[in-house]
Amino acid sequence: METSSIPQTSTVLKTLLRADFTTQWRNRRAVILTLIVPVIILMTWKPLIKVAGGPFVLSNSIVLGLIATGLMGYSNSIARDRDKGIFQRLRVAPVPSWSIMASRILVQLVMIILLTTAVFIIGNSVDKITLSPGGYIATYFTAIVGGAVYLSLGQMIVGRIKNPETVNATVRLVYFLFILGGMMGEIFVIQYPQFKVVADIIKWSPYGTARTILAAGMEPLKWNADASMALLATIGYAAVFAFLGIKWFKWNTK
Amino acid sequence: MKEDNILTVEGLSVSYGSFNAVQQVSFEVRKGEIFGLLGPNGAGKTSTLSAVEGLLKPQAGTILVDGHDAILKPLHARASLGVQLQSTSFQPELYVIEVLQLYAGVYGVFATKEQLMGILRDINLADSAMKKYGELSGGQQQRVSLVIATIHNPKLVLLDEPTTGLDPQSRRQLWERIEAIRERGHAVLLTTHSMEEAEAVCDRIAIIDHGKIIAIDTPQNMIDKHRNAPEVIAVSRRGKITLEDVFIALTGKDVRE
Numbered sequence: 001m002e003t004s005s006i007p008q009t010s011t012v013l014k015t016l017l018r019a020d021f022t023t024q025w026r027n028r029r030a031v032i033l034t035l036i037v038p039v040i041i042l043m044t045w046k047p048l049i050k051v052a053g054g055p056f057v058l059s060n061s062i063v064l065g066l067i068a069t070g071l072m073g074y075s076n077s078i079a080r081d082r083d084k085g086i087f088q089r090l091r092v093a094p095v096p097s098w099s100i101m102a103s104r105i106l107v108q109l110v111m112i113i114l115l116t117t118a119v120f121i122i123g124n125s126v127d128k129i130t131l132s133p134g135g136y137i138a139t140y141f142t143a144i145v146g147g148a149v150y151l152s153l154g155q156m157i158v159g160r161i162k163n164p165e166t167v168n169a170t171v172r173l174v175y176f177l178f179i180l181g182g183m184m185g186e187i188f189v190i191q192y193p194q195f196k197v198v199a200d201i202i203k204w205s206p207y208g209t210a211r212t213i214l215a216a217g218m219e220p221l222k223w224n225a226d227a228s229m230a231l232l233a234t235i236g237y238a239a240v241f242a243f244l245g246i247k248w249f250k251w252n253t254k
Numbered sequence: 255m256k257e258d259n260i261l262t263v264e265g266l267s268v269s270y271g272s273f274n275a276v277q278q279v280s281f282e283v284r285k286g287e288i289f290g291l292l293g294p295n296g297a298g299k300t301s302t303l304s305a306v307e308g309l310l311k312p313q314a315g316t317i318l319v320d321g322h323d324a325i326l327k328p329l330h331a332r333a334s335l336g337v338q339l340q341s342t343s344f345q346p347e348l349y350v351i352e353v354l355q356l357y358a359g360v361y362g363v364f365a366t367k368e369q370l371m372g373i374l375r376d377i378n379l380a381d382s383a384m385k386k387y388g389e390l391s392g393g394q395q396q397r398v399s400l401v402i403a404t405i406h407n408p409k410l411v412l413l414d415e416p417t418t419g420l421d422p423q424s425r426r427q428l429w430e431r432i433e434a435i436r437e438r439g440h441a442v443l444l445t446t447h448s449m450e451e452a453e454a455v456c457d458r459i460a461i462i463d464h465g466k467i468i469a470i471d472t473p474q475n476m477i478d479k480h481r482n483a484p485e486v487i488a489v490s491r492r493g494k495i496t497l498e499d500v501f502i503a504l505t506g507k508d509v510r511e
Contacts, residue, residue: 006333016360019345019356089342089344
């Protein structure tokens with residue numbers, strides 16, 4: 001066996017990615033469960049397609065999938081591995097700390113792409129929703145930007161809270177609040193458009209901005225100033241959450 | 255730094271808030287030496303080791319690992335270190351062979367699957383290659399953990415309480431493996447609560463208490479030096495002075511939390 005003094009970062013990253021993808025694959029049941037809510041929405045919101053349009057339903061489904069992936073999947077796995085000392089074991093190897101987290105985030109970005117593809121497939125087969133080729137490409141891009149908000153929010157939660165059970169309880173609560181405030185709020189606003197303040201709060205929340213850019217991405221020709229502002233707000237949310245998440249994050253629970 | 259030192263720690267201080275866990279600690283580990291760091295609970299053993307491993311940033315002091323400054327060039331220092339943490343855990347979803355593959359990769363060791371299977375055969379765990387780490391017994395986990403700590407042939411191996419929770423057979427086997435590391439010319443720095451272990455395997459020991467090193471010597475010299483001290487005789491239980499008697503005399507009889 002040959003050994004080098006400091007391994008190349010590309011070798012380290014490749015090795016970490018292989019292990020993290022294997023871990024994700026072995027947890028595929030949990031991954032499939034995160035798809036359940038988006039699939040239920042696609043199936044039960046069929047009547048809304050005529051009222052609000054296909055992109056509205058698809059974007060809500062994807063946002064909920066993004067929240068499940070970023071908040072529930074990412075933060076719970078980070079909290080568990082930190083608690084078990086898995087990160088500390090990796091950190092005593094000649095591995096840059098950023099590469100440990102980069103590998104985890106890359107896996108989640110792939111999950112976001114798979115989630116978006118699954119929603120497209122189910123949306124097409126169940127609700128007959130189709131997009132232009134540009135719409136599909138733009139949606140993948142906006143899904144990654146939107147996903148970054150929830151990954152960084154997950155990072156912030158796991159940075160602030162050390163106990164994995166408390167992290168789990170907190171992300172479930174936040175997920176529930178997003179469903180209640182975001183998804184239900186959107187339906188409420190459709191029925192009662194006179195409540196403008198409620199509509200604005202939802203629109204500029206992390207849920208609303210991600211949904212806006214996803215819906216706009218699905219119809220690139222209709223992209224407007226509102227969508228651009230939502231894109232900026234989404235990037236802003238991601239930047240703030242990521243800054244705090246990195247600042248607060250501790251590699252061990254002691 | 256002396257040429258025959260693989261690790262030099264000078265004036266190391268580690269604090270957690272206002273609590274000074276390690277205060278002005280200095281010691282060195284020589285090439286091919288097994289060096290034991292002994293101390294009661296909370297004495298500063300793990301904090302000292304963590305600083306050497308680069309897991310925490312000391313408030314003061316220098317740490318040289320094989321000539322590399324562990325604070326300024328942590329990756330270079332870590333490349334020369336093999337580490338077994340007090341409570342090591344690996345991804346529970348991975349099989350033992352995959353954990354080996356992962357750590358071979360992160361240490362820059364190019365090993366084929368057959369070579370890794372050979373390593374597992376050496377520690378009598380070839381049959382467990384497709385088991386998950388959590389499914390192994392304590393002794394088996396310890397063997398895997400040690401093999402991972404030495405997979406890159408490091409010049410210095412750090413073992414934090416390596417025999418805690420092991421049965422006598424596994425403990426003896428681990429001592430043999432630690433001595434085998436030394437025979438290959440590598441140095442070992444271990445922490446332990448077991449005076450028997452320190453006497454059995456360590457060439458030199460340091461006793462640390464309240465964050466300060468209070469004695470450094472060979473186990474036998476330490477016994478001989480304190481043999482006639484009244485406080486040592488007072489705590490001796492069987493007439494024969496042991497390292498444990500010296501340790502208790504130096505660190506006190508009070509139980510630490």
